[in-house]
Amino acid sequence: MxxxxxxxxxxxxxxxxxxxxxxxxxxxxxATALFGIExxxxxxxxxLDVLGVLVVGFVVALAGGMLRDVLLGDLPPAALxxxxxxxxxxxxxxxxxxxxxxxxxxxxxxxITLDALGLALFAMTGAEKAxxxxxxxxxxxxxxxxxxxxxxxLRDVLLxxxxVVLTESVYGTAALAGALATGIVMSFTRRPRTAMLVGFVVAxxxxxxxxxxxxxxxxxx
Amino acid sequence: MxxxxxxxxxxxxxxxxxxxxxxxxxxxxxATALFGIExxxxxxxxxLDVLGVLVVGFVVALAGGMLRDVLLGDLPPAALxxxxxxxxxxxxxxxxxxxxxxxxxxxxxxxITLDALGLALFAMTGAEKAxxxxxxxxxxxxxxxxxxxxxxxLRDVLLxxxxVVLTESVYGTAALAGALATGIVMSFTRRPRTAMLVGFVVAxxxxxxxxxxxxxxxxxx
Amino acid sequence: MxxxxxxxxxxxxxxxxxxxxxxxxxxxxxATALFGIExxxxxxxxxLDVLGVLVVGFVVALAGGMLRDVLLGDLPPAALxxxxxxxxxxxxxxxxxxxxxxxxxxxxxxxITLDALGLALFAMTGAEKAxxxxxxxxxxxxxxxxxxxxxxxLRDVLLxxxxVVLTESVYGTAALAGALATGIVMSFTRRPRTAMLVGFVVAxxxxxxxxxxxxxxxxxx
Numbered sequence: 076m077x078x079x080x081x082x083x084x085x086x087x088x089x090x091x092x093x094x095x096x097x098x099x100x101x102x103x104x105x106a107t108a109l110f111g112i113e114x115x116x117x118x119x120x121x122x123l124d125v126l127g128v129l130v131v132g133f134v135v136a137l138a139g140g141m142l143r144d145v146l147l148g149d150l151p152p153a154a155l156x157x158x159x160x161x162x163x164x165x166x167x168x169x170x171x172x173x174x175x176x177x178x179x180x181x182x183x184x185x186x187i188t189l190d191a192l193g194l195a196l197f198a199m200t201g202a203e204k205a206x207x208x209x210x211x212x213x214x215x216x217x218x219x220x221x222x223x224x225x226x227x228x229l230r231d232v233l234l235x236x237x238x239v240v241l242t243e244s245v246y247g248t249a250a251l252a253g254a255l256a257t258g259i260v261m262s263f264t265r266r267p268r269t270a271m272l273v274g275f276v277v278a279x280x281x282x283x284x285x286x287x288x289x290x291x292x293x294x295x296x
Numbered sequence: 297m298x299x300x301x302x303x304x305x306x307x308x309x310x311x312x313x314x315x316x317x318x319x320x321x322x323x324x325x326x327a328t329a330l331f332g333i334e335x336x337x338x339x340x341x342x343x344l345d346v347l348g349v350l351v352v353g354f355v356v357a358l359a360g361g362m363l364r365d366v367l368l369g370d371l372p373p374a375a376l377x378x379x380x381x382x383x384x385x386x387x388x389x390x391x392x393x394x395x396x397x398x399x400x401x402x403x404x405x406x407x408i409t410l411d412a413l414g415l416a417l418f419a420m421t422g423a424e425k426a427x428x429x430x431x432x433x434x435x436x437x438x439x440x441x442x443x444x445x446x447x448x449x450l451r452d453v454l455l456x457x458x459x460v461v462l463t464e465s466v467y468g469t470a471a472l473a474g475a476l477a478t479g480i481v482m483s484f485t486r487r488p489r490t491a492m493l494v495g496f497v498v499a500x501x502x503x504x505x506x507x508x509x510x511x512x513x514x515x516x517x
Numbered sequence: 518m519x520x521x522x523x524x525x526x527x528x529x530x531x532x533x534x535x536x537x538x539x540x541x542x543x544x545x546x547x548a549t550a551l552f553g554i555e556x557x558x559x560x561x562x563x564x565l566d567v568l569g570v571l572v573v574g575f576v577v578a579l580a581g582g583m584l585r586d587v588l589l590g591d592l593p594p595a596a597l598x599x600x601x602x603x604x605x606x607x608x609x610x611x612x613x614x615x616x617x618x619x620x621x622x623x624x625x626x627x628x629i630t631l632d633a634l635g636l637a638l639f640a641m642t643g644a645e646k647a648x649x650x651x652x653x654x655x656x657x658x659x660x661x662x663x664x665x666x667x668x669x670x671l672r673d674v675l676l677x678x679x680x681v682v683l684t685e686s687v688y689g690t691a692a693l694a695g696a697l698a699t700g701i702v703m704s705f706t707r708r709p710r711t712a713m714l715v716g717f718v719v720a721x722x723x724x725x726x727x728x729x730x731x732x733x734x735x736x737x738x
Contacts, residue, residue: 124514241568347686371590
């Protein structure tokens with residue numbers, strides 16, 4: 076049990092709900108903003124006007140989590156119950172639109188790292204939510220993967236591209252592995268923060284290692 | 297309070313529900329038929345057979361409202377609770393299939409005006425529904441926009457086109473502006489018919505002005 | 518009433534629920550595996566890696582039924598409530614990935630027949646589920662059609678192809694006809710197994726006849 080943060084000890088249990096809610100909120104804002112910026116940058120380079128940029132930023136940031144909530148039957152989706160996530164996504168996309176030159180000046184390696192961060196954050200929060208609602212481990216893994224990659228898939232469909240998750244090796248795989256790790260730790264320990272931490276490390280590490288070493292998944296033909 | 301229709305005065309409040317329901321029904325039938333015809337015409341010109349034409353007409357007419365209802369958690373979607381909207385959409389698409397020569401003979405300006413009518417009608421009804429269910433102003437605006445443009449987005453995805461809402465300047469913008477106006481008037485007056493009238497005028501005017509004067513939204517690059 | 522199987526007689530009514538559940542399960546497993554194999558084969562030939570193959574197999578096998586359940590408000594979708602359908606779809610897709618040479622060696626006529634079987638099975642189970650929940654005949658027909666063809670539509674959208682249901686004559690039509698037949702028999706007899714049998718025969722026969730004789734639906738232009 077070493078490596079378990081103090082907030083996971085029984086003594087801290089009373090304050091866990093608010094702590095967990097606060098941790099969740101910070102993570103969600105961070106991942107939402109990251110994906111909103113990325114979506115907006117992709118839309119700018121696809122030649123879309125400012126509305127198209129805001130729409131694609133919104134979609135990349137929030138559609139994955141909204142699809143997860145639809146499939147869980149948790150409606151309206153969490154992203155639509157308060158304005159905070161919507162404002163985060165749209166503000167991030169608007170900022171990226173205004174300073175797209177700055178975004179473009181970010182080195183590719185930094186962008187890939189930020190994207191891997193968002194991917195890992197969403198995979199673990201999506202998996203944790205599904206797990207805390209009693210979903211089986213298959214569904215926890217799949218919904219974590221959908222939370223992390225669903226927005227990007229919809230972006231690619233709207234921009235008429237083959238979805239990155241189907242072509243980029245070890246992208247969806249990293250999200251699914253992180254979600255699976257989150258689900259396994261959840262089912263053994265019932266400690267959401269530990270589970271999310273493990274899932275985050277698995278997803279982020281796997282994605283970064285795959286990019287660094289050019290790992291590819293096998294093909295049949 | 298000048299400009300407020302008599303049905304919005306307190307004296308008329310008792311009959312408002314049925315009046316509102318009837319107004320809603322007439323508007324919905326009109327907008328559904330308009331979008332069903334448009335979707336069918338697009339499918340005919342894409343070379344689809346009669347089933348494809350009916351499917352695309354159905355999608356353009358009803359998918360936006362169905363997506364709104366999924367996100368509101370109002371399931372099954374209103375369009376599927378009675379046969380009336382389904383029959384309207386399919387009958388309109390079938391009629392367009394049979395007399396596509398007549399539809400094609402309609403001058404472009406008339407078609408754009410009819411499309412703007414459908415856009416404005418769906419934007420305001422979608423916004424009013426979200427608002428009456430207690431959604432915040434951001435969600436009211438977004439769901440009004442989705443109601444008005446979601447069917448067209450799905451049509452473009454199915455026909456492998458970049459969605460019009462991402463490329464046509466001031467199309468989605470008009471829908472969102474009308475939905476926002478509906479939401480603002482709703483939150484200040486709680487008078488659905490006034491709010492919908494204002495939203496309709498905003499969306500329709502903005503779209504027609506943009507088409508007439510060739511307004512474009514800014515691009516970043 | 519001749520032609521009604523003995524399980525539909527009043528004497529057998531007591532055991533009908535479990536019989537129906539078992540029949541349903543067998544049919545669902547068969548149709549899910551068939552569509553999972555087909556989706557995986559399509560993904561292999563599109564050059565996707567093993568994750569892409571599993572994703573597309575999962576989508577083709579389960580997305581239609583999941584969309585049906587979202588629109589019925591039956592959430593989480595049945596496919597996500599137990600691991601069985603998920604495992605079936607993924608195992609079938611994995612098997613197809615491993616022995617794609619074997620799948621490719623299957624004669625085209627056999628593949629078309631297997632696909633028609635899956636189409637007919639999903640059309641009738643989708644229609645029966647919608648009907649047993651009190652949906653009107655239009656919705657029963659549409660949801661049967663969505664159950665049967667929704668996964669294939671999503672596959673084509675992800676692989677940037679025009680959906681087969683919009684281009685292949687008498688594919689969606691066969692599904693809709695089978696669903697309609699199921700709905701009509703359900704509303705007259707309230708015997709699910711008879712209704713599903715009739716719907717299956719209608720959908721499967723119509724699809725196979727259309728393929729055999731090259732039937733086409735009319736086009737407007």
